[in-house]
Amino acid sequence: MLKRITLLSVLLFLNYGCTQKSKKVEYKHTNALVHETSPYLLQHAHNPVNWEAWSPEVLERAKKEDKPLLISIGYAACHWCHVMEKECFEDEEVAQMMNENFINIKIDREERPDVDQIYMDAIQMMSGNGGWPLNMVALPDGRPFWGATYVPKENWIKSLKQLTDLYKNDKSKIVQYASDLANGINAINLVENKKDSGIYTLDQLNTAVTNWSKYFDDFLGGYKRAPKFMMPNNWDFLLHYATASSNPEIMDYVNTTLTRMAYGGIYDHVGGGFSRYAVDTKWHVPHFEKMLYDNGQLVSLYAKAYAVTKNNLYKDVVEQTIGFVEEELLDEKGGFYSSLDADSLDEHGELEEGAYYVWTKEELANLLGDDYKIFADYYNINSYGLWEKENYVLIRDKTDDEIAKKHDVTIAILKEKLKNSLNTLKEKKTERSKPRLDDKILTSWNGLMLKGLVDAYRYLGNGAYLTLALKNASFIDKEMIKEDHSLYRNHKEGNSTINAFLEDYASTIEAFLALYEVTFDETWLNHSKKMLDYTKLHFLDKESGMFFFTSDEDDSLIRRSIETSDNVISASNSIMAKNLLKFHKLFPQEDYGEIAKQMLKNVQDNFDESAQGYANWMHLVLYENENFYEIAVVGKNHKDLGKEISSNYLPNSILVGSEKEGSIDLLKNRYNEGQTLIYVCIEGACKLPVTSSEEVLEQLKD
Structure with missing residues (x-):
């Protein structure tokens, strides 16, 4: 099959990327996307291309007209998406060719990750590269035969001319290639049910982490490469591993x-708040x-790290990041918006990446006056902090103590001066x-932010974070x-759409279960369990023992994906496996624990050489090989004691509580x-039983 794919390599392209475009006052063209709510799709609603949203009806029409699909996938904050739109999709010559020869479909990858996954696998099989914009040409039934990113x-x-000629004159060759590629897309997604395997051991885990550590950048953090991506699940697992194994090198x-x-x-x-990734090695x-x-997961990570280290830098990051999210991404009804664009208008009215965030030396000196000298030293307004075009991106490389000592001021004075300067x-x-806002509200991303808020409340103790978490929940x-405990994926302008x-x-x-642990309100536990049972019924693949990415109630695509690799966001199956194991502790009569164990067995062979891509899964190895504690607090003072206990970093535990007796077994006959x-x-x-949090911590050491 791979041989057949390389025969068409002459048709493959290029680069990799992802940004946006400015508003028009009058529109010469309008297409079907004008009826959509996705900010990304609406950006293309006035292209001369006859774009349509993905739907079974559009694919049916493509079959009737015998036209190939031209599928273009991106997202609202994607830079190179906007570049290609301006160069190609706003061009009437290009649009005429596309409209005459293709059924043109625009997809917001954040709304439809199910479609995006399939075509991303396809482009990576074809060319070895991937990214957005992701442009695919496919048969009317959706099987792809050509792909490229930015062109x-x-x-x-x-x-497009070559593809049109090929489709008209040698269609059988394209159909054969598309069939082979579709077979390959399905084959790489198969997961073997490894029933006879034993659970990965702690010795094996130690070896996996040792192999993984060869790629660590011990001086600048992250990995020895550029660009540098933030991988919250990687460091979340390593924090768990370092504390569980008392490993100072990993903790460092x-x-x-x-x-x-x-x-x-x-x-x-x-x-x-954090941006998406750094283009260099020093996170600059x-x-x-x-x-x-990103920000939801990083709030959670830094809150946990604060619980372990009591490093005030981590606390500041949590507080300031939540401040950013609350200020820029919070909908009045309590949902969180998706993103802010990389681009914004510069002083000349032109869209430019980073214009909202960068500073010139002259501008800073004029604004900050006498405090400029300390500020410039603290944030490297020098060759270390210079970016391009005389613009500086603020970056630190010294501690507060070093700067205070150098400028002969107290820490308190230093902090006050910096606070005033930043204000x-x-x-x-x-x-x-301001950068453009993608104001769609996605359930999964809200779940990540909700978990971040719960962890921030849990480990920092600020009640405002719990209030915000409850509003979001x-x-x-x-x-x-x-009503049937299924979910919508997307919410925009008062309407919830797309099956989750x-x-x-x-x-x-995961987020609702965490919310239960800090409130002991069984509403959230019950919601969480009902959703878990819904996924068992509609997503579980009995053959592999894993969960499909899509429900059995959704329209079928060329593949029903199973997501196992942890990326910037953990794989849906790894989060589900952790959920199942924790629910097993609360409801041992259910089969949750058996499912979680089998899921771990199915993927654990990947840990030896690909630990980075399975970091969230590896928590399960620690859960299974070490004591996992259920902690039940029962009595009038259950909330205060629960708060004391939960402020400690205890990853191998689940906390339940009630004033008298609760509905779960752990809370019965305990009052x-x-x-x-x-x-x-x-x-x-x-x-x-004991009566203090100190005694609990002692028992956990046994």
Whole structure:
């Protein structure tokens, strides 16, 4: 099959990327996308290309007209998507060729990750590369036969002409190639059910981490490469591993990475929050788009790291990042928007990446006056912090103590001066044109942000974070959960649409369970369990023991995907496996634990050489090989004691509580009038009850 694919390599292209375009006042053209709500699709609603959204009806029409599909996939914050739109899709010559010869479909990858997954696998099989915009040409039934990412106008026209001629004159060759490719797309997604395997051992895990550590950048954090991507699930697992195994080297690496990221330009020192990734090795110059999913996961990670280290830098990052999300991405009803674009209008009215965030030396000196000298030293307004075109991206490389000592000021004075300077810059930014907002609300990303808020409350103790978390959870409950406990994927302008995918269920189940642990409100536990049972019924593949990405109630595509590799966001199956194991502790009569174990067995062979891509899965190895504790708090003081216990970093545990008796087995027959008792249990077998959080921590050491 691979031989056949390379025969068409002359038709393959190029680069990799992802941004946007400016508003038009009058529209010469309007297409079917004008009826959509996705900001990305609406950006293309006035192209001369006759774009349509993905639907079974459009594919049916393609079959009747015998026209190939031209499928173009991107997202609202994607830079190169906007470049290609301007060069190709706004061009009337290009549009005429596309309209005459193809059925043209635009897809927001964030709305339809199910479609995006399939065609991303296809382009990677064809060319070895992937990215957005992702442009595919497919048979009317959706089987692809050509693909490219960003393509400039002349090459785009040339490619489409070749493809049109090939489709008209040698269709049988295309059909054969598309069939072979479709077989390959299905084959790479198969997961073997490894029933006879044993559970991965701690010795094997130690070896896997040792192999993995060869790629660690111990000086600058992250990995020895550029660009540098933030991988929250990687460092979340390594934090768990380092504390569980008392491994100072791994702990140092995690701290180095989190510190360097917080010091770097990838972190917005003025407005809070993280950008998508850094183009260099020192986390300096970001790709300036800000995504909800990054920030939600990083809030969670830094909150946990604060619980372990009590490093105030991590606390500051959590507080400032939540401040950014609340200020820029919070809908009035409690949902969180998806992203801010990388591009914004510069002083000349032109779209430019990073224009909203960068500073010139002259501008900073004029704004900050006497405080400029300390600020410039702290944030490297020098050759280390210079980006391009005399623009600086703020970056730290020294501690507060070093800067204070150098300038002969106290830490308190230093912090006050920096706070005032940053406030001045934030005020100045209000005069700049803000990046465009993608205001669709995605269930899975909201689940990640909700989990971040819960962890922030849990480990920092700020009640405002719980209030915000409850507001978001209530939004999900009201707007995204249907009567049968299934979910919607997307919410925009008051309407919830698109059946949810596994990632939506996985992240929401995880977040609601975490919310239960800090509130002991069984509403969230019950919602979480009902969603879990819904996924078992409609997503579980009995043959492989894994969960499909799409429900059995959705329209079929050329493949029903099974997502196993952890990426920037953890694989939906790895989140589900962790959910199942935790629910097994609460409902041992169900088969949740058996399913979770089998899922782990199915993927664990990948850990030896690909630990980075399975980091979230590897928590399960620690759960299975070490004691996992159920902690039950029962009595009038259950909430206060629960809060004390949960402020400690205890990854191998689940916490339940009630004033008298709750509905789950761990809370039955535990109530003793006049006392609040805490039970530390393993698989339902409990130690003698204690009355303080200190005693609980002692029992956990046994």
